[in-house]
Amino acid sequence: MDVGVWGCRGSLAAPGPETIRYGGNTSCLDVVLSSGHHLILDAGTGMRPLGVMLDNAGVDEVHVLLTHLHLDHLQGLGFFRPLFRPGVAVHVWGPASPVQSLSDRIAIYLSPPLFPVRLADIPSDVTFHDEPLEAVAIGSATVRAAKVTHQGPTVGYRIEEGGASLVYLPDHEPSLGVTLANHPADWTSGYELACDADVLLHDAQYGDDEYPRHVGWGHSCVEHVVDFAAKANVGNVVLFHHDPYHDDDDLEHLLVQARARWTSAPERVRLACEGMTITLDANGVAFGAQAARA
């Protein structure tokens, strides 16, 4: 599978010269399977340029896997061009709620006064699915979700294809109420999903010194990401969901902290950036950068 990062900022888009190296768009990844299917992880503002590329390419089926419905993970949906092209099949997956269907909750955003077009008036063929808590096949991949610790119903996703595995936990606070390093793995949120993954993209919103002021907000600091990744025995960690108040220099400082904590293989910790590519196949994992954007 080929993964493209189209947005890795958390909470709020943060464009500007101070975030130009890592990007200001909020969470959105495009995972292209060997079968040609597109799995889009979250619908943050990075979904707008991705939609332009997919529309130009004539893609007629996409699966949008939403981790939760906070606006930084949903706002790009209304600006996703394939959504407005008749005949395109758009499958939207997201966390179930005991009180409202997924479509009813998304319609709160896709309706006036928050948005000019009603969900019911979208011309593409949109189908909603509750999160796949048991593995489902989409194209050449199997996809599985698990509920994880954040604020409100939230899931993470694991995508497997050809023996390679990608895990996406952009909003996750597994350390809430526990000391993660010595906490039992079986009692750790997200552990079973992330276990032995080749690549883990994980919430790294805060520096270790910032976390005490944000306990319970649903996000992790560098210490927690590294301890979680080590516990789950993942191959590579990509720090994701960058705080909108962190500029590029701040992020690189966090990377130094993370690498200092994962002393056994510091080169396997990276910062997510817009334009990053990740290829996972039988040959292993390769990180790169997109040559050009649509």
Place this chain on the structure above:
Amino acid sequence: MRAVGEGAGGPKSLPLILARELAANLATPMFLIDAGGTLVYYNDAAEGLIGRSFGEQGEISAGQFGEMLQLTEPDGTPVRRRDTPAGVAFFQRCPSHRVLQATGYDGVRRTVEVTAYPLFGTTDEMHGVVTVFWETGG
């Protein structure tokens, strides 16, 4: 209704994980049974009444746990497992409250008030049972 997280010793579902963290931070005695009927945790406050730490005890079936406690009515009448608050919550999937007598590992017989309720997930799937109890001295 689906049940999740069955089987001892495996990864726990998020509602159970969150319930354990709540229990671990309370002075109210509390124990957790998973959807497969295994006692998977009790907190420090419960240790005082059960007479053994959970670290020493480890995961066991809720049936074995109930037998160990020798549960009876306050007048000494034995109580079937499925009629205890935890049993009602597990088998009938509804909340339950009752006054019982129980014997801990320390051999002390205590009168306790017990409240149990099932944990349902966002799509009504069953994750287990939370039970809180406290000694009445009666």
